[in-house]
């Protein structure tokens with residue numbers, strides 16, 4: 001056979017003719033085998049529609065005209081957002097970047113959204129300056145930071161409100177930002193107040209709306225709204241503004257010559273191990289909850305203490321007297337906000353599921369693979385609760401000893 | 409200052425019940441007083457409560473009912489600046505420890521007073537404490553309340569200012585007879601009107617607008633998908649009838665989420 005591949009005029013005609021019955025199977029397919037032999041695909045070319053229905057797409061809207069492929073591509077690739085540039089900023093709006101685990105908190109993103117709104121409303125070019133102590137894990141170009149001042153160093157690690165205040169005061173002296181915006185929660189609420197006192201400004205706290213020249217602030221008890229003039233240091237509540245989403249921002253790093261903070265008067269001795277049984281159930285981060293499917297109660301309590309989890313219970317476990325009433329999770333008990341919730345032998349009645357609606361990771365241990373808790377759970381272990389808890393206890397024990405021997 | 413007697417000043421104020429709106433002792437201030445009263449006998453503490461405001465407020469007697477001998481009230485009106493009377497008084501009294509609540513239950517409630525006092529007195533400030541663990545050799549070890557029931561230990565040297573969080577031990581009950589019997593000492597220092605406040609307008613809190621779900625979809629198909637998508641994803645991973653594998657998967661998830669203490673070391677917040 002000649003190794004010249006010859007063009008088949010008939011095939012070419014079929015490929016051109018979208019209405020030909022064999023157009024679909026011949027177009028876009030390798031039609032020649034490895035030896036140069038032409039191969040036919042005997043099966044029809046099924047397409048799967050958006051709802052999963054199988055279709056025979058004779059028109060080949062996809063392959064030939066490239067229509068559906070285009071839309072598939074479009075769907076998957078994020079449209080590249082335009083970049084928001086601030087060339088030569090005449091003024092700055094400073095925002096303290098509050099992070100949790102190396103990521104900006106949602107509260108901080110709201111504050112950045114507010115800062116961008118204020119910056120864009122000004123006539124001269126104004127940049128939003130993010131001040132950060134520590135590292136960021138994720139890219140933050142969508143969050144609304146034009147300039148980023150990132151400071152690292154031992155003096156700023158951990159809980160160092162005095163060092164952070166000194167840092168912000170130096171930034172304030174160097175760049176004279178129009179105003180400072182900080183989230184009114186956690187350590188950044190503390191920093192904002194310290195900064196305000198340090199700069200001699202009276203901070204506006206609990207601000208939830210910024211108008212042209214006044215701001216609306218909630219008082220401490222949450223029963224009064226205070227309309228007051230803008231301040232240079234403002235502490236904003238969550239959902240004060242929409243987070244940025246229309247642009248990408250430059251996040252251009254900035255450097256300032258800073259003098260290291262002098263001796264701090266607060267010595268941070270680190271977090272303290274808290275007895276999980278004493279944490280209020282509503283606040284607990286990690287809950288091991290027992291239901292009617294727990295038989296071996298001493299083993300359950302041991303598991304909770306070994307894992308370091310707070311104990312919860314379903315109503316049945318409480319009514320049967322195995323657990324105290326203040327440990328009941330659900331509609332008539334406590335609405336928990338745990339990050340990780342392990343439900344041992346809990347069927348997942350609505351009254352119970354309501355109580356765990358805020359939990360992020362739910363693990364179900366149950367004998368019944370069809371119960372509602374399994375539908376809610378991110379990870380399910382089907383089997384006897386006693387066996388699985390025993391295996392888990394053993395696993396934790398072996399890992400712990402291995403770690404000790406590794407460390408030694 | 410005697411070396412063996414520890415002077416503790418607690419700033420108290422009138423509170424407001426969050427539901428009924430009735431005047432009562434402020435919860436955090438009561439917690440602060442409770443902390444001061446519960447310090448070990450060996451420290452020979454001398455606890456004094458101070459209030460800046462109207463001495464006629466009935467709710468102030470609740471603090472007397474907690475078992476203190478007397479309450480000092482620096483008379484001023486609600487429009488006056490509390491800092492202007494408290495700072496000179498405290499600078500003169502020089503307590504070793506100054507305890508306050510994190511924020512007041514009436515008025516602005518910005519929680520700024522402890523910061524301002526610490527700044528004026530040039531003392532260190534520890535915010536949101538839940539307990540005083542130890543006071544010895546001129547230094548105190550305090551437990552700071554963090555979200556989710558966590559605690560942080562902070563050491564600070566005397567004298568210091570600390571604001572007390574509601575997570576501290578519940579304050580004791582008020583003894584009615586003691587509350588009646590207690591003595592309120594009124595002082596009339598020079599007051600100063602809070603100028604910034606005159607520019608404010610206060611109104612009952614409006615419900616804040618709920619944030620609407622932000623849809624970023626550009627095409628109709630995306631919008632439809634966002635509108636019809638189930639909030640929770642589908643069922644997660646299921647492991648059947650294999651306790652060992654199940655335990656391993658659970659363990660790995662717990663480690664990944666960082667909730668296992670003994671494997672994570674001390675996770676910093």
Ligand SMILES: Cc1cc2nc3c(=O)[nH]c(=O)nc-3n(C[C@H](O)[C@H](O)[C@H](O)COP(=O)(O)OP(=O)(O)OC[C@H]3O[C@@H](n4cnc5c(N)ncnc54)[C@H](O)[C@@H]3O)c2cc1C
Nearest residue numbers: 291292293314315330331332333345346347349351367385
């Ligand atoms: C007005 C009202 C309010 C209520 N409020 C609440 C509330 O706040 N909180 C609440 O929890 N309930 C509440 N309930 C009760 C709720 O309806 C359910 O009855 C209850 O949640 C069921 O508890 P359970 O899942 O532990 O028990 P069950 O429904 O009996 O479920 C037991 C589960 O354990 C499994 N199981 C059994 N043996 C084993 C084993 N050896 N190993 C592994 N799995 C096993 C079973 O397969 C089953 O799925 C309320 C009810 C009413 C009417």
